[in-house]
Amino acid sequence: SASDNGTGAARGLWSSRMAFILAAAGSAVGLGNIWKFPYVTGENGGGAFVLVYLLCIAIIGIPIMMSEVFLGRNGRHNPITSMRLVAERNLRSPLWRISAVVGMIAAFVILSFYSVIGGWSASYIGHAAMGDFSGGTAESIGELFGGLLSSPGQLLIWHTIFMGLVVLVVSRGLKGGLERVATILMPALFILLLLAVGYAATTGHFGEAVSFLFTPDFGALSISGVLIALGHAFFTLSLGMAIMMAYGSYLGRDVSIARTAVSVAIMDTVVALLAGLAIFPVVFANGLEAGAGPGLIFQTLPLAFGNMPMGTLFGTLFFVLLLFAAWTSGISLLEPVVEWVEEKTSLARTGSAILVGLLCWLLGITSILSLNLWADVAPLGMFERFEGKTIFDLLDFFTANIMLPLSGLLTAIFVGWFVAKESLKLDLALDGGAFSLWYGLIRFVTPVAVIIVFAYNLFG
Numbered sequence: 534s535a536s537d538n539g540t541g542a543a544r545g546l547w548s549s550r551m552a553f554i555l556a557a558a559g560s561a562v563g564l565g566n567i568w569k570f571p572y573v574t575g576e577n578g579g580g581a582f583v584l585v586y587l588l589c590i591a592i593i594g595i596p597i598m599m600s601e602v603f604l605g606r607n608g609r610h611n612p613i614t615s616m617r618l619v620a621e622r623n624l625r626s627p628l629w630r631i632s633a634v635v636g637m638i639a640a641f642v643i644l645s646f647y648s649v650i651g652g653w654s655a656s657y658i659g660h661a662a663m664g665d666f667s668g669g670t671a672e673s674i675g676e677l678f679g680g681l682l683s684s685p686g687q688l689l690i691w692h693t694i695f696m697g698l699v700v701l702v703v704s705r706g707l708k709g710g711l712e713r714v715a716t717i718l719m720p721a722l723f724i725l726l727l728l729a730v731g732y733a734a735t736t737g738h739f740g741e742a743v744s745f746l747f748t749p750d751f752g753a754l755s756i757s758g759v760l761i762a763l764g765h766a767f768f769t770l771s772l773g774m775a776i777m778m779a780y781g782s783y784l785g786r787d788v789s790i791a792r793t794a795v796s797v798a799i800m801d802t803v804v805a806l807l808a809g810l811a812i813f814p815v816v817f818a819n820g821l822e823a824g825a826g827p828g829l830i831f832q833t834l835p836l837a838f839g840n841m842p843m844g845t846l847f848g849t850l851f852f853v854l855l856l857f858a859a860w861t862s863g864i865s866l867l868e869p870v871v872e873w874v875e876e877k878t879s880l881a882r883t884g885s886a887i888l889v890g891l892l893c894w895l896l897g898i899t900s901i902l903s904l905n906l907w908a909d910v911a912p913l914g915m916f917e918r919f920e921g922k923t924i925f926d927l928l929d930f931f932t933a934n935i936m937l938p939l940s941g942l943l944t945a946i947f948v949g950w951f952v953a954k955e956s957l958k959l960d961l962a963l964d965g966g967a968f969s970l971w972y973g974l975i976r977f978v979t980p981v982a983v984i985i986v987f988a989y990n991l992f993g
């Protein structure tokens with residue numbers, strides 16, 4: 534109801550600022566940090582890419598995250614309703630809520646295939662624990678991965694398990710579900726990562742990894758690498774998906790949005806860098822290829838685990854960690870849509886979570902089939918640009934490259950240009966200099982940067 538606006542008391546709040554930070558960090562920290570960051574860094578030459586990526590987090594990611602949290606907390610409803618309310622309060626068109634609509638559709642679609650990849654992580658825990666990587670060769674490990682991808686039955690089982698885990702937590706609501714899981718999993722993830730880095734330090738190639746990650750060689754960075762860094766900064770912080778709006782809607786009024794956003798961004802960045810420090814020493818020690826691409830974790834690392842001392846333990850821990858990270862991100866993808874269904878229909882929390890989860894699970898089956906039975910089905914194959922792209926590829930392309938930047942851009946423009954400055958000042962409660970810095974970034978720097986990425990993704 535609208536009467537809880539301002540306090541949010543009727544819908545409940547995070548029990549502490551830390552709980553919000555952990556939940557938001559749980560969303561941000563995911564496959565993007567542990568699977569994607571190392572391989573895109575490897576593909577884009579290391580240090581210089583990392584430096585640009587850090588800059589993007591600071592000047593684009595953090596300002597947009599602050600804007601999303603502001604919108605959620607100011608609106609105190611599901612993301613779509615929140616944006617409409619904030620627009621109305623500022624005497625602006627309710628159509629601005631299209632930004633949240635696009636973000637929520639993207640979240641729903643992304644979850645459908647994120648769950649499939651989360652399922653791979655779950656299945657690899659079993660393989661690692663049972664010693665299936667032991668003494669493996671590139672061929673045998675490749676067969677293991679290929680076997681998983683070519684089996685619709687196996688993929689379906691793991692997809693179902695992953696989606697079930699996500700629905701289970703979301704159906705329990707704010708306190709019993711999200712918050713509890715995040716407060717346990719996030720610290721566990723940090724500890725596991727530190728262990729992994731500790732192990733990597735014993736490989737004798739730690740220094741090599743450190744200089745690969747932190748010595749900028751701008752000759753190794755292309756213009757497209759700069760744009761990839763910007764796009765990844767977006768994805769890794771879970772921006773443009775209405776998630777920070779949904780989470781922000783439960784945030785207490787006395788909490789500093791800026792300090793919170795900065796904390797989340799720092800945690801996400803630290804995890805990505807730790808993942809790099811855990812993975813690259815192993816890659817170098819085993820003469821593997823840093824620029825191996827998406828297979829880095831699922832193909833090259835198991836090879837390393839299979840041939841190192843304590844590899845069974847280390848490999849199992851690694852995939853447990855990956856599943857934890859994917860799980861909390863999956864939860865955050867389901868939350869905004871469930872919040873919306875719960876508020877808009879007569880369904881209660883559990884019913885909403887099961888309904889949305891079921892629909893998302895069904896959509897995920899198209900991604901599973903894209904990996905095997907429908908591998909040759911290219912629905913947009915008549916356009917040159919989409920030749921050979923499976924349904925899975927298309928879902929990934931349209932969400933990551935079009936919907937997220939569009940949603941983020943609309944959010945930045947709306948908050949920067951159409952929300953009263955006094956209202957922003959009041960809610961952000963920053964001192965003059967910090968406010969001016971954020972305001973300048975969100976009005977000018979962020980939209981221009983996002984438009985560049987957007988245009989590059991569309992036409993580049």
Ligand code: PFF
Pocket residue numbers: 560561562563564565566640643768769770771772774776862863865866
């Ligand atoms: N930020 C997550 C990651 O880095 O893996 C991925 C993600 C989570 C993307 C949630 C989108 C999302 F809504």
Ligand code: NA
Pocket residue numbers: 560561562563565566768769770771801
């Ligand atoms: Na991330």
